[in-house]
Amino acid sequence: MSERERSGGFDLTRRSVLQTAGAAAVATSLGGCLSGGDDPAAESDIAEETAYGNCWMCHHACGQQLTVRDGTAVDITGVDEHPRGSAGPGTDGTLCPKGQSELEKLYDPDRITQPYIREDGDLREADWDEAFEYAARRLEEFDEEHGAETFLDATSWSTTNVHSYFWGNLYGTPERIGRGRHVCFGGPHLSGNLMGLGTNMRFVDYQHSDYIIAWGRNVFESFAGQWEPKGVLEALDDGATLVVVDPQHTPTAQKADHWLPIEPRTDGALALAMGHVIVEEELYDEAFVEEQTHGFDAYREAVDDKTPEWAEDVTGIDAGLIREIAIGFAEAAPAAGIAAWTGVGQYAESQKASQNIFALHGLVGNIDRPGGFRMWQGPPLQPNPFEERGIDLPTNAAEETPALRKYDEYDEYPFRHTTGIGHTVVPEMVDNGHIMGMVNHYDNPLTDGSTQAWLEAIEQMDLVITIDAYWNELTRNADIVFPEAIQLEKDTLIDYAPSWSAYEDRTWLTASRAVHEPMGECKSGYEIYRGLAEELGWGEYFPWEDEAEYSDDLLANVDYTFDEIADQNFVLLDEFEYEQWEDGGFPTATGKFQFDLDEEGGYAQSAEELGIDTAPEWIPPGTWGEEPDDEYPLHFYDTRSVFFSFGADQPLEHLQEQYARKHDLENTEYRGNYLVINPRDAEERGIETGDMVTVEARAGEADDEAMAYVSERTRPGFVTAEFGFGTGNSHEEGMNTMTVHDMQHDPVSSQVDRHLAAEVRKNGGD
Numbered sequence: 001m002s003e004r005e006r007s008g009g010f011d012l013t014r015r016s017v018l019q020t021a022g023a024a025a026v027a028t029s030l031g032g033c034l035s036g037g038d039d040p041a042a043e044s045d046i047a048e049e050t051a052y053g054n055c056w057m058c059h060h061a062c063g064q065q066l067t068v069r070d071g072t073a074v075d076i077t078g079v080d081e082h083p084r085g086s087a088g089p090g091t092d093g094t095l096c097p098k099g100q101s102e103l104e105k106l107y108d109p110d111r112i113t114q115p116y117i118r119e120d121g122d123l124r125e126a127d128w129d130e131a132f133e134y135a136a137r138r139l140e141e142f143d144e145e146h147g148a149e150t151f152l153d154a155t156s157w158s159t160t161n162v163h164s165y166f167w168g169n170l171y172g173t174p175e176r177i178g179r180g181r182h183v184c185f186g187g188p189h190l191s192g193n194l195m196g197l198g199t200n201m202r203f204v205d206y207q208h209s210d211y212i213i214a215w216g217r218n219v220f221e222s223f224a225g226q227w228e229p230k231g232v233l234e235a236l237d238d239g240a241t242l243v244v245v246d247p248q249h250t251p252t253a254q255k256a257d258h259w260l261p262i263e264p265r266t267d268g269a270l271a272l273a274m275g276h277v278i279v280e281e282e283l284y285d286e287a288f289v290e291e292q293t294h295g296f297d298a299y300r301e302a303v304d305d306k307t308p309e310w311a312e313d314v315t316g317i318d319a320g321l322i323r324e325i326a327i328g329f330a331e332a333a334p335a336a337g338i339a340a341w342t343g344v345g346q347y348a349e350s351q352k353a354s355q356n357i358f359a360l361h362g363l364v365g366n367i368d369r370p371g372g373f374r375m376w377q378g379p380p381l382q383p384n385p386f387e388e389r390g391i392d393l394p395t396n397a398a399e400e401t402p403a404l405r406k407y408d409e410y411d412e413y414p415f416r417h418t419t420g421i422g423h424t425v426v427p428e429m430v431d432n433g434h435i436m437g438m439v440n441h442y443d444n445p446l447t448d449g450s451t452q453a454w455l456e457a458i459e460q461m462d463l464v465i466t467i468d469a470y471w472n473e474l475t476r477n478a479d480i481v482f483p484e485a486i487q488l489e490k491d492t493l494i495d496y497a498p499s500w501s502a503y504e505d506r507t508w509l510t511a512s513r514a515v516h517e518p519m520g521e522c523k524s525g526y527e528i529y530r531g532l533a534e535e536l537g538w539g540e541y542f543p544w545e546d547e548a549e550y551s552d553d554l555l556a557n558v559d560y561t562f563d564e565i566a567d568q569n570f571v572l573l574d575e576f577e578y579e580q581w582e583d584g585g586f587p588t589a590t591g592k593f594q595f596d597l598d599e600e601g602g603y604a605q606s607a608e609e610l611g612i613d614t615a616p617e618w619i620p621p622g623t624w625g626e627e628p629d630d631e632y633p634l635h636f637y638d639t640r641s642v643f644f645s646f647g648a649d650q651p652l653e654h655l656q657e658q659y660a661r662k663h664d665l666e667n668t669e670y671r672g673n674y675l676v677i678n679p680r681d682a683e684e685r686g687i688e689t690g691d692m693v694t695v696e697a698r699a700g701e702a703d704d705e706a707m708a709y710v711s712e713r714t715r716p717g718f719v720t721a722e723f724g725f726g727t728g729n730s731h732e733e734g735m736n737t738m739t740v741h742d743m744q745h746d747p748v749s750s751q752v753d754r755h756l757a758a759e760v761r762k763n764g765g766d
């Protein structure tokens with residue numbers, strides 16, 4: 001019996017599902033704008049304290065205000081006027097369902113709260129001294145036998161620079177995978193960077209916008225901090241037009257002036273057709289194009305024959321509507337913006353699709369202008385806090401050539417010119433002996449490449465260390481498990497240069513102190529690395545007593561100390577202007593916004609190897625991804641909801657309940673994800689909501705099963721499942737595309753392809 005069952009949880013062996021009468025799906029999804037937490041002892045006379053936290057249930061760091069009663073955190077809500085959690089001055093701070101569930105996470109009895117080391121094939125509990133000593137010895141042996149350069153550093157969004165200093169600068173591994181670039185938005189990340197928009201500039205200056213296109217972006221469900229949906233709602237109140245490009249009728253699509261139910265993976269065609277109309281109608285910003293861009297002639301040629309009528313055949317969107325949207329967007333510019341991120345970033349042709357979309361920004365000249373595509377600025381943190389202590393930090397990783405660029409075995413991967421390794425190539429690198437061990441921080445890379453291939457790769461590795469709060473397939477198979485405190489148990493300055501926010505012209509910082517003692521034997525990340533460093537003889541590189549002291553050195557260029565920021569949770573810093581390109585140009589090879597990437601050497605090499613253009617171009621679906629056929633007739637996609645980000649939040653009860661409610665279900669027992677299937681496809685297969693189903697794809701049949709949810713929310717011919725499930729967490733069941741994946745990716749950006757061709761069948765008798 002699991003700890004959850006012992007604690008009055010659920011019977012995991014029997015599945016049942018009750019359909020509720022119209023549970024409010026939209027209300028649930030907009031629960032992001034609610035505050036949370038019950039207050040059962042509100043009438044009591046026990047002294048209460050107010051404390052602050054910062055949410056890391058996703059990496060947007062909304063401020064958290066906590067009520068602590070007698071040492072126990074009993075209530076959690078947002079921080080008013082917080083840059084990420086509110087709509088700005090004079091507005092309430094709120095938390096989304098994930099943020100609301102952080103108290104449950106804090107007190108979750110199933111967290112990892114003890115170090116573990118593997119002995120005689122099994123993990124056993126260890127104390128910290130033993131765990132540090134064992135890890136240091138294994139790391140030294142690994143370096144002697146395989147070389148530290150074959151040790152992979154797998155990071156998450158909650159990974160701080162201290163982690164990178166340890167593994168990169170000190171241990172010396174150049175091999176790194178992380179979230180974002182190859183997991184969520186590989187194409188937009190690469191295209192945005194090369195075209196001059198930066199890698200981190202995803203969001204519209206919503207509050208000043210007259211025309212917002214949410215392109216594959218469900219801003220009312222999968223927001224980037226609470227400020228995002230609030231900014232869109234403010235714009236709508238002020239009369240802005242909202243266009244949603246999305247195959248699914250999401251809560252955002254339900255609020256849109258125009259919903260474009262596009263044929264999946266045809267975003268690039270729609271963007272080219274819009275560009276065709278804007279050029280043909282001479283609605284583009286001639287001065288901006290002339291003075292600030294590179295490659296317009298190639299762009300004009302690329303869109304010349306891409307008429308709305310051509311695009312209607314490809315995208316399924318009416319040509320007249322394409323023309324109307326293109327004209328509306330261009331006429332509203334520069335106060336018009338496109339939010340495109342994960343929705344257009346997770347299939348095999350996503351780099352070129354996002355290049356086609358981002359070209360529209362250059363065309364209408366909305367870049368870094370009010371209401372357009374904002375080039376957000378982060379605070380001026382000290383990039384090298386070691387300087388403040390007179391410490392010369394080694395650069396061991398910088399002296400190594402990553403295997404992807406060093407060995408001929410990887411010549412078939414054009415993305416080696418443009419990015420580091422992607423999740424899908426790691427198992428092959430293990431097979432080749434170029435990766436022999438890894439450290440994983442607070443993530444589960446098995447959700448971002450073929451789960452089976454990753455499991456086999458982990459089996460082959462000589463040393464696997466993980467630092468996490470929850471059990472999953474990786475932590476269960478590790479040699480050493482370090483339990484890291486969660487956000488509410490440690491002092492934290494959010495140090496990853498936060499930028500986009502409700503304050504469109506101010507940089508800002510947010511920080512919080514530990515609200516609660518770490519559970520069990522948990523330590524903060526800083527304490528873990530300092531302990532391990534001391535054991536390895538690197539103690540001199542950890543001179544700071546604690547995170548607060550370390551943060552003060554990061555703040556050397558700012559007029560605030562850690563304590564001063566943590567006292568009020570956030571501070572606003574310097575103002576920054578619009579049109580920042582006026583002075584400094586764009587951070588590209590030509591110093592201009594680039595329609596054509598011909599001057600970007602690495603990209604040009606990749607394009608040549610793939611036989612594609614460096615300019616915008618239509619790359620049809622199936623060029624690198626899969627297409628359905630008679631044997632596997634369904635498109636199978638991963639989707640994301642507001643409730644889950646990665647393995648660390650899927651076990652939480654509050655989120656599971658909200659997830660069921662969103663589907664109009666009262667699901668009291670089944671703990672996994674749903675396979676959403678259209679009624680037509682379900683009927684053909686004899687499937688009803690609540691049936692357990694198995695998915696088959698070319699790479700094989702899923703070992704795990706999912707529960708069918710029959711709904712018009714997915715179109716005929718398409719089935720979807722939630723990202724991240726089915727990977728060994730103690731409460732998860734179910735599967736997603738990674739369970740039956742065959743290592744497909746975008747060859748330019750290495751983004752894992754979360755689309756497959758598949759067949760679904762009802763399981764017998766359950």
Ligand code: SF4
Binds near residue numbers: 099
């Ligand atoms: S959007 Fe939600 S999960 Fe993300 S930081 Fe804010 S409250 Fe937390």
